[in-house]
Amino acid sequence: MADIDSGSERPVPRKRADARRNERALLDAAAAAFVTSGVDVPVRDIAVRAGVGVGTIYRHFPSRADLIVAVYRHQIEACAEAGPALLADSDTPHAALAQWIDLFVDFLVTKHGLAAALQSDDAAFQSLHAYFLDRLVPVCDQLLDAAVAAQEIRPDMDAYGLLRGVGNLCIGAGNDPRYDARRLVDLLVAGLRVR
Amino acid sequence: MADIDSGSERPVPRKRADARRNERALLDAAAAAFVTSGVDVPVRDIAVRAGVGVGTIYRHFPSRADLIVAVYRHQIEACAEAGPALLADSDTPHAALAQWIDLFVDFLVTKHGLAAALQSDDAAFQSLHAYFLDRLVPVCDQLLDAAVAAQEIRPDMDAYGLLRGVGNLCIGAGNDPRYDARRLVDLLVAGLRVR
DNA sequence: TCAACATACGGAACGGCGTTCCGGATGCCA
DNA sequence: TGGCATCCGGAACGCCGTTCCGTATGTTGA
Numbered sequence: 001m002a003d004i005d006s007g008s009e010r011p012v013p014r015k016r017a018d019a020r021r022n023e024r025a026l027l028d029a030a031a032a033a034f035v036t037s038g039v040d041v042p043v044r045d046i047a048v049r050a051g052v053g054v055g056t057i058y059r060h061f062p063s064r065a066d067l068i069v070a071v072y073r074h075q076i077e078a079c080a081e082a083g084p085a086l087l088a089d090s091d092t093p094h095a096a097l098a099q100w101i102d103l104f105v106d107f108l109v110t111k112h113g114l115a116a117a118l119q120s121d122d123a124a125f126q127s128l129h130a131y132f133l134d135r136l137v138p139v140c141d142q143l144l145d146a147a148v149a150a151q152e153i154r155p156d157m158d159a160y161g162l163l164r165g166v167g168n169l170c171i172g173a174g175n176d177p178r179y180d181a182r183r184l185v186d187l188l189v190a191g192l193r194v195r
Numbered sequence: 196m197a198d199i200d201s202g203s204e205r206p207v208p209r210k211r212a213d214a215r216r217n218e219r220a221l222l223d224a225a226a227a228a229f230v231t232s233g234v235d236v237p238v239r240d241i242a243v244r245a246g247v248g249v250g251t252i253y254r255h256f257p258s259r260a261d262l263i264v265a266v267y268r269h270q271i272e273a274c275a276e277a278g279p280a281l282l283a284d285s286d287t288p289h290a291a292l293a294q295w296i297d298l299f300v301d302f303l304v305t306k307h308g309l310a311a312a313l314q315s316d317d318a319a320f321q322s323l324h325a326y327f328l329d330r331l332v333p334v335c336d337q338l339l340d341a342a343v344a345a346q347e348i349r350p351d352m353d354a355y356g357l358l359r360g361v362g363n364l365c366i367g368a369g370n371d372p373r374y375d376a377r378r379l380v381d382l383l384v385a386g387l388r389v390r
Numbered sequence: 391t392c393a394a395c396a397t398a399c400g401g402a403a404c405g406g407c408g409t410t411c412c413g414g415a416t417g418c419c420a
Numbered sequence: 421t422g423g424c425a426t427c428c429g430g431a432a433c434g435c436c437g438t439t440c441c442g443t444a445t446g447t448t449g450a
Contacts, residue, residue, distance in 0.1 A: 016446055019398060043437060053400030058438065116314070119367045124437075157382075158373075165379040168363045172314045178353075184360040184383065187352075191386030211417055211426060238408065248429035253409065319408075 023060045025050040031071050038112030039068055065128040068117065076135055079103050083139035093146035094153060098189050100143055101166055104136070105185050108170040115170040136163055153192045162192075218255045220245040226266050233307030234263055260323040263312065267302075271330055274298050278334035288341035289348060293384050295338055296361055299331070300380050303365040310365040331358060348387045357387075 015023075029050035033041040043064055047054045061067040083100050090096035108115045117125055118132060140159035147153045166185055173181035210218075224245035228236045238259055242249045256262040278295050285291035303310045312320055313327060335354035342348045361380055368376035 016397060018446065022399085042435080044435095047400090054438085055400055055440080056398075059398065064437070116311075119311070121367065121370050157378075160373055161375055161379065164367070164371075164374050165364055165376075165382075168366050168379075169360055171363050171366065172316065172359070175316050176359075178355055179359050180356055181360075183352075184356065184363075187360075187386035188379065188383050189386070191382035191384070213417065214427060217428085237406080239406095242429095249409085250411080250429060251427080254427070259408070 019060075022050070022052055022056055026052060026057060026060060026067070027071060030067050034068075034071060034111065034114075038114075039117050040113045063124050063127065065117075065125045068114070068128055069131045072111070072114070073131075075107055076132065079107055080135045080139050083143055087143060087146055092152060093143065093150045094193070097143040097147050097153075098186075100139070101185060101189060102182075104163075104166060105170055105182055108167060109173045109181055112174055115167050116172070118167050119164070119171065132167075133160070133163075151194060154194055157192060214255075217245070217247055217251055221247060221252060221255060221262070222266060225262050229263075229266060229306065229309075233309075234312055235308045258319050258322065260312075260320045263309070263323055264326045267306070267309075268326075270302055271327065274302055275330045275334050278338055282338060282341055287347060288338065288345045289388070292338040292342050292348075293381075295334070296380060296384060297377075299358075299361060300365055300377055303362060304368045304376060307369055310362050310368070313362050314359070314366065327362075328355070328358075346389060349389055352387060 026046065029052075030046050033046050033049055037045065043054055043057055046067075047057055050056075057067065061070060079100075082103055083096075086096040086099050087093060090099065108118075117128060137159045140163050144153070144157060144159055144162070148155045165188060169184045169188065170181045172179060221241065224247075225241050228241050228244055232240065238249055238252055241262075242252055245251075252262065256265060274295075277298055278291075281291040281294050282288060285294065303313075312323060332354045335358050339348070339352060339354055339357070343350045360383060364379045364383065365376045367374060
């Protein structure tokens with residue numbers, strides 16, 4: 001989506017230098033703030049870190065959810081692209097599915113508060129929700145289909161439901177040493193197998 | 196906890212009539228508001244429903260979490276007490292466990308937003324968290340122990356982790372027809388079985 | 391180089407939230 | 421009925437995400 005101006009004419013006349021600088025500063029500041037205080041960190045804190053006013057945040061990112069998406073876009077892309085690769089490399093589709101879900105869990109568990117934000121029905125988080133779904137559901141679907149075709153798992157599980165379940169299980173992981181989200185996800189994936 | 200004054204002397208001299216009336220009105224109003232708008236309903240709305248000022252809510256319930264606990268206390272108690280009963284009546288401990296978890300899921304799924312509040316790390320919800328845990332973890336532990344003793348499930352699952360997992364899976368159920376929390380919980384419980 | 395303009399900035403302001411505070415009202419008991 | 425402990429209502433506080441707008445600044449054409 002970025003840098004479409006590799007073509008001949010220039011319909012989008014490039015943003016001002018300070019705007020580009022601020023956008024970069026905001027992405028860096030937000031990433032750092034998310035690590036320190038979780039994705040629920042107040043917008044004002046991010047603005048202070050970036051040395052910028054709050055208004056500037058909203059010029060670049062329509063809502064806090066879009067900022068979150070922007071910060072994690074690369075990692076989500078990487079996760080999505082790992083799906084077909086795992087399917088090609090693994091011994092069985094079920095192994096690929098398990099490994100891919102592990103990747104997803106790794107991602108969520110290390111982002112304090114992200115899993116909770118993902119399931120929030122707050123309208124402000126709709127774009128976050130939508131981006132994850134658009135990008136990951138098709139990948140998960142492909143893995144599920146392959147495992148079903150190999151008769152490794154029961155055929156009545158949909159990718160959307162599974163991803164939401166895994167996402168839900170990751171909520172609060174990392175806050176509480178007594179709660180091991182990964183083990184529960186493993187249990188869930190184990191329950192998926194044909195008996 | 197209520198009505199300790201069945202004894203002889205009366206060290207706690209009974210609350211004023213208007214206070215008792217308001218507490219009852221608040222419980223009723225909160226219950227109705229939770230059904231209509233979920234447990235996240237603004238405190239002011241509950242106050243309006245009860246025909247009372249916001250200050251009155253906080254005199255009776257130290258925080259919104261305590262109001263939630265008060266509203267659902269009876270149902271939580273019922274769920275807790277159903278555990279031993281199911282264990283006595285069911286054919287196998289695993290069946291009892293599955294049925295009990297079903298009860299828990301039934302309870303959570305019908306309380307819009309409760310499951311999310313339960314997992315929130317917000318300090319205001321600590322008493323909610325604590326009450327659920329105090330009351331339900333021992334029951335779940337008993338069911339798990341029995342099922343482990345009968346060699347029906349793997350022995351490495353703790354009651355706290357399981358309850359949190361089930362609670363997490365129930366987040367957002369009821370908002371989204373595409374998400375079937377019960378099915379995922381069933382999968383989780385199925386994954387618990389020894390292979 | 392400079393003026394003029396589109397673009398972007400900062401932070402005050404807004405509406406909503408949970409919670410606290412306190413002057414005034416009210417039930418209770420002597 | 422008077423006096424007092426108890427309780428009430430709702431304004432006020434601090435924090436939040438988001439919006440708005442007067443001001444500043446990068447850019448561009450002359």
